Amino acid sequence: MEIREIRTFLKAAQTGSFVKAAQGLGYSQAAVTIQIKHLEEELGTVLFDRIGKQTQLTESGRIFEVRARRILQEIEEAKVEVGDLSTVQGELRIGTIESIGAVLMPDLISRLHAEHPEVKVEIELDSPPNLLEQLSRNQLDIVYLMDKRVMDMNFVKVMEKQEEVVAVMNTAHPLAGEESLDINTILEQPIILTERNASYREALERYLLERGQEVAPFLTTGSTEFIIRFLKRMGACSFLPKFAIMQEVREGSLKIMEVEEFKEKSPLTMYRQVLYHKDKWVNPQMNAFIDVVMKSEEQ
Numbered sequence: 001m002e003i004r005e006i007r008t009f010l011k012a013a014q015t016g017s018f019v020k021a022a023q024g025l026g027y028s029q030a031a032v033t034i035q036i037k038h039l040e041e042e043l044g045t046v047l048f049d050r051i052g053k054q055t056q057l058t059e060s061g062r063i064f065e066v067r068a069r070r071i072l073q074e075i076e077e078a079k080v081e082v083g084d085l086s087t088v089q090g091e092l093r094i095g096t097i098e099s100i101g102a103v104l105m106p107d108l109i110s111r112l113h114a115e116h117p118e119v120k121v122e123i124e125l126d127s128p129p130n131l132l133e134q135l136s137r138n139q140l141d142i143v144y145l146m147d148k149r150v151m152d153m154n155f156v157k158v159m160e161k162q163e164e165v166v167a168v169m170n171t172a173h174p175l176a177g178e179e180s181l182d183i184n185t186i187l188e189q190p191i192i193l194t195e196r197n198a199s200y201r202e203a204l205e206r207y208l209l210e211r212g213q214e215v216a217p218f219l220t221t222g223s224t225e226f227i228i229r230f231l232k233r234m235g236a237c238s239f240l241p242k243f244a245i246m247q248e249v250r251e252g253s254l255k256i257m258e259v260e261e262f263k264e265k266s267p268l269t270m271y272r273q274v275l276y277h278k279d280k281w282v283n284p285q286m287n288a289f290i291d292v293v294m295k296s297e298e299q
Contacts, residue, residue, distance in 0.1 A: 002038075003075065004035065005035040005038055006039075006072060007072065008021060008025060008032055008035045009035070009036060009039055009065075012048065012055065016054075016055055016056065018033060045058075046060065046061075047061035076283055077283075080284060088285060088288050089116070089119060089284075090284070091120050091121075091122065092141055092142075092286065093122045093124065093140045093141045093142075094124070094142055094143070094144065095125075095131040095142070095145070096144045096145060097125065097126070097127065097128065097198075098125050098194075098224055099146065099243075099244050102224050102244075104144075104243065105123065105144070108296060111292045111296070115292070116285070127197040127199075128147040132145075132152070132275075135155065135275065135276065141280065141283070141285070141286050142275070142276045143275050143276070146200070147199040147270060148270065148271065149273075150275060153278070155276065155277060156276055156277070156278050157273055158275070158290050159273065159290070159297065160272070161297060162269060162270075162271055163243060163269075164242045164268070165204075165266070166239065166240065166242050166256045166268075167237060167238075167239055167257040167258075167259050168237070168238055168240055168255065168256055169189070170232060170233075170235055170255070173235045175257070180258035180259065181258070181259065181260065182260045183208075183213075183259055183261050184213075187208075187215060189235075190234070190236040191215055191216070191218065191236065191237055192220075192221070193227075193238060193239065194220070194221065194222060194224065195221070198222075200268055203270070204267075204268060206267075207267040207268070224241075227240065228240070228254070231254055232248065232253045239268065242256070274293055
C-alpha cells in the first residue's frame, strides 16, 4: 500500500469522481483507476460502487476513509517531527464564501505564498453550512466564512470580527445625494442580490418577513464581483458586506446608504470567522495561514 494510492483514494472519495480526482492530482484517469484497483486488491474488498458515471463509497470504503485520513495525518505529523521545521510546506485546504474569496483571499494567499512558497493551497467556495460540514468530515483544513456567530463546540475559532452588511448604490443614482433612506424607498429601487443561501440575504429576507414585506430582486447572482461591476454601471441597489465594496467607495464610484431603520441596530450584522475542527491537528500550513489572517486584521 503506497501513500500516493491513499491520497488518490481520499481525493476520489472527496470528489465522488475518478475523473475529478485525476484532474485534481494531475494524473490520468487510467492511473487513478489502477491505484484504486491496487488498494482494493490489497484490502480484499471493493471500495467504490461504480454505477454509470456515479462513484460512491461502499460501506468498506467509508470505513477505510476514516483510517486513511488518520494514516495521512500521522505521516504529516511525522514529517514535522523529523523534518526541517524551518520550512513550512505541504497542502492546505481552505474553505471560504464567494465574497471573501473574491475580495480578501487573493491578498491573503499572495502574502502566504511570499512567506511560504512551498505551501500548496486549494480553495473551496461554498455556503457556510456546507463549509462547516466539509470541515467536520476533514475535507477542509480550515475555513474563513462570514455568517452569524458559530457557537458549535466542535470548532475552534481563532478569529472573529463583526462585519456590517450595508445598502449600496452608484454615486450617480438619483437618490445618492440623500443622507439616509428608509427601507421602503430602497425596496422600490431595482435590486440586485446574491444567492438565497448567502447568510446576509437570508437575514435581510427574515427581517422583511417580520415586517410583512419582501424583496424582489430583478437579478440574482452568486458573484459579488459581478454585483459590484453591475452597480457601477446601472442605477440599482444592493446589500453587500462592507469590506467587499470599500475600494469602490474610496474611489467614489459607489456609495453606502444609511438605512433609517438600521440606525439603532442593524439586522444584517454578520461575523467574519476563521475556524478549524477541534480534533484537527493544526499543521504548520494552517498556523501560517492563521498568522497571515491575523496580521492582515491588525493593519
